[in-house]
Amino acid sequence: MSQAIKPAADMTTKELVTFLQEANQAYRSGEPIIADETYDQIYLKTLQQREPNHPFLNAVEPESDVVSTNKKVRHETPMLSTDKAYTQEEITAYVNRVLKIAEKLKLPLDTIQFRITPKLDGMAARYSNDILATRGNGQLGNDITRNIARGLQTLGGANAGTGEIVISKRYFDDNLSDQFSHPRNFVTGLIGADNLSPEAVEAMQDKVVRFVPYTLLNQELCNANTLSTRAEELCAKVESECEYPVDGSVIDVMDEQLRAEMGSTNHHHNWQIAKKLAGETATTTVEGITWQTGRTGRITPVLNVTTINLSGADISNVTGHNAGNIRNLNVGIGAQIEIVRSGEVIPKLLAVVKEGEEAVIPATCSACDAPAEMERDFLVCQNNECVAKVEARLQHFFTILGNIDLFGPRTIEILVSNNVVDLPTIYKQTAADFEAMGFGAKQSTNLVEQLERSRSEPVEDWRFLAAFGIHHLGRGDSRKLLRVHKLETLNTLTKDQMLEIVGFGEITAEAIPISLAKNWPVISEMLALNFTLLSDEPVEAIESPITGKHIVFTGSMELPRGDMQEQARKLGATVQTSVNKKTEMLVIGDKVGAKKIEKAESLGTQVITVADYLALISD
Numbered sequence: 001m002s003q004a005i006k007p008a009a010d011m012t013t014k015e016l017v018t019f020l021q022e023a024n025q026a027y028r029s030g031e032p033i034i035a036d037e038t039y040d041q042i043y044l045k046t047l048q049q050r051e052p053n054h055p056f057l058n059a060v061e062p063e064s065d066v067v068s069t070n071k072k073v074r075h076e077t078p079m080l081s082t083d084k085a086y087t088q089e090e091i092t093a094y095v096n097r098v099l100k101i102a103e104k105l106k107l108p109l110d111t112i113q114f115r116i117t118p119k120l121d122g123m124a125a126r127y128s129n130d131i132l133a134t135r136g137n138g139q140l141g142n143d144i145t146r147n148i149a150r151g152l153q154t155l156g157g158a159n160a161g162t163g164e165i166v167i168s169k170r171y172f173d174d175n176l177s178d179q180f181s182h183p184r185n186f187v188t189g190l191i192g193a194d195n196l197s198p199e200a201v202e203a204m205q206d207k208v209v210r211f212v213p214y215t216l217l218n219q220e221l222c223n224a225n226t227l228s229t230r231a232e233e234l235c236a237k238v239e240s241e242c243e244y245p246v247d248g249s250v251i252d253v254m255d256e257q258l259r260a261e262m263g264s265t266n267h268h269h270n271w272q273i274a275k276k277l278a279g280e281t282a283t284t285t286v287e288g289i290t291w292q293t294g295r296t297g298r299i300t301p302v303l304n305v306t307t308i309n310l311s312g313a314d315i316s317n318v319t320g321h322n323a324g325n326i327r328n329l330n331v332g333i334g335a336q337i338e339i340v341r342s343g344e345v346i347p348k349l350l351a352v353v354k355e356g357e358e359a360v361i362p363a364t365c366s367a368c369d370a371p372a373e374m375e376r377d378f379l380v381c382q383n384n385e386c387v388a389k390v391e392a393r394l395q396h397f398f399t400i401l402g403n404i405d406l407f408g409p410r411t412i413e414i415l416v417s418n419n420v421v422d423l424p425t426i427y428k429q430t431a432a433d434f435e436a437m438g439f440g441a442k443q444s445t446n447l448v449e450q451l452e453r454s455r456s457e458p459v460e461d462w463r464f465l466a467a468f469g470i471h472h473l474g475r476g477d478s479r480k481l482l483r484v485h486k487l488e489t490l491n492t493l494t495k496d497q498m499l500e501i502v503g504f505g506e507i508t509a510e511a512i513p514i515s516l517a518k519n520w521p522v523i524s525e526m527l528a529l530n531f532t533l534l535s536d537e538p539v540e541a542i543e544s545p546i547t548g549k550h551i552v553f554t555g556s557m558e559l560p561r562g563d564m565q566e567q568a569r570k571l572g573a574t575v576q577t578s579v580n581k582k583t584e585m586l587v588i589g590d591k592v593g594a595k596k597i598e599k600a601e602s603l604g605t606q607v608i609t610v611a612d613y614l615a616l617i618s619d
């Protein structure tokens with residue numbers, strides 16, 4: 001976008017439709033120009049109100065050219081969008097439409113069942129006839145099968161039907177959220193890319209990018225009465241239980257006869273509806289913008305607005321998402337903006353209602369005055385020693401450790417301004433030192449006591465490791481690593497050792513030992529302070545026919561492969577994901593290519609069937 005986007009009310013209908021098409025294209029290519037809520041609740045809604053029958057509203061949104069391939073695939077049955085509902089009233093109206101048809105069909109109303117599943121926030125696709133295809137325009141999709149060979153996991157086996165391509169939410173939060181604004185953008189970019197970025201290669205190797213068929217989603221079943229009264233609660237439940245990013249829930253009727261009778265438009269099935277979170281909105285004025293620098297150097301805008309009351313709280317600060325958003329929507333001082341708040345979270349900027357001054361993106365970091373540069377949609381401080389980064393890193397340690405509460409932003413700020421800029425030094429401070437920095441006598445004693453308590457109170461070793469904020473070592477991965485290697489030995493960890501742990505790919509296996517070595521002086525100094533660290537039960541040393549063996553499982557198996565691998569690990573084997581010269585045993589399920597077996601045999605690997613393997617370990 002070279003130019004700022006006009007407020008929706010100032011656009012002609014033609015401009016509005018052109019803009020919606022552009023925004024939709026950008027969204028599907030993984031580089032959105034406005035937030036999802038802004039698209040749905042402002043621009044799309046404006047068109048719906050002006051021209052409820054506009055053809056744009058009744059077409060399946062086309063995909064962007066980014067995923068366009070030469071191989072088009074015609075869908076056997078059209079893949080449609082989903083109609084949306086934001087309130088309980090809209091859902092109740094949907095339930096009533098269903099009941100009316102059920103009555104007509106003379107179906108007993110108390111037996112009508114509805115299913116609620118999470119609405120995955122990824123890329124819709126269909127896997128059938130050995131081809132994985134995007135939804136495309138609903139009729140014609142793009143062949144993206146090559147992504148399976150690149151590491152895309154397909155849950156439910158081959159040809160599992162319709163579903164969504166998504167990335168594990170925890171993985172994204174731990175490893176990618178500091179570089180990519182949204183998990184869906186990351187996935188869309190990766191599926192369409194000719195050459196995968198290093199982050200994409202890594203995510204594929206870590207097996208966290210997955211095609212998930214809708215049939216495998218967690219679900220809640222309920223009757224019409226429950227859905228008419230408790231939809232929000234049930235939707236919130238399925239959404240919170242899903243391990244992938246979601247942007248609402250999907251509700252559908254189970255009965256085939258009802259589905260057939262209700263039918264579909266060109267855009268959506270009438271027997272299905274998506275429940276999305278709307279939140280309460282209000283209009284206020286921007287009085288200033290505060291730019292805050294985070295742990296990774298990313299500088300985010302907080303809009304200081306004229307205080308207003310929104311769903312019971314006085315609001316004077318609103319998140320502006322990122323610098324790109326401020327630039328695109330032209331958010332300047334004096335602008336009238338619409339904001340939204342759902343749940344207890346900080347309210348978000350939805351749209352500019354009336355423009356104010358020209359938006360200004362700062363050229364320097366407000367914390368350290370070093371130059372700041374745009375990277376994708378983000379403004380980033382280029383100074384590694386930036387005081388805000390140092391503060392945020394120290395803050396991260398105490399937040400993740402999570403057993404004391406006095407070391408908040410204000411305390412850390414005072415410490416850093418007194419040149420106490422690393423963790424071991426913080427732990428060396430005496431009450432007198434704290435007093436000299438301006439803390440009161442009582443508080444100084446409390447600070448020392450809390451530091452003491454943080455060491456004596458038991459804390460999990462993976463939490464302690466994750467608290468250092470090392471790239472690729474969030475809580476989940478720290479735990480995975482520490483189940484196999486002791487914390488004290490991590491300075492000698494090698495890439496090969498990393499590769500033997502399931503869940504770490506080539507790139508993380510290479511990067512983690514390097515980062516650990518770099519951070520080791522601080523980690524070892526901290527370890528010397530005798531924190532009371534708890535370890536997970538180590539993988540038990542059992543004597544079994546496969547103890548100490550390197551094993552690979554391949555092909556389709558009756559039991560989930562993950563379960564087979566877990567069992568083998570428990571029996572003392574090292575499970576690998578592909579055959580190499582270390583592999584001693586290859587366990588083959590159905591549909592294994594002859595080449596794979598030949599390769600294993602040429603490396604001297606023993607090849608055995610699942611049945612023989614199960615017989616072996618049951619001895």
Ligand SMILES: [Zn+2]
Nearest residue numbers: 365368381386
């Ligand atoms: Zn800075």
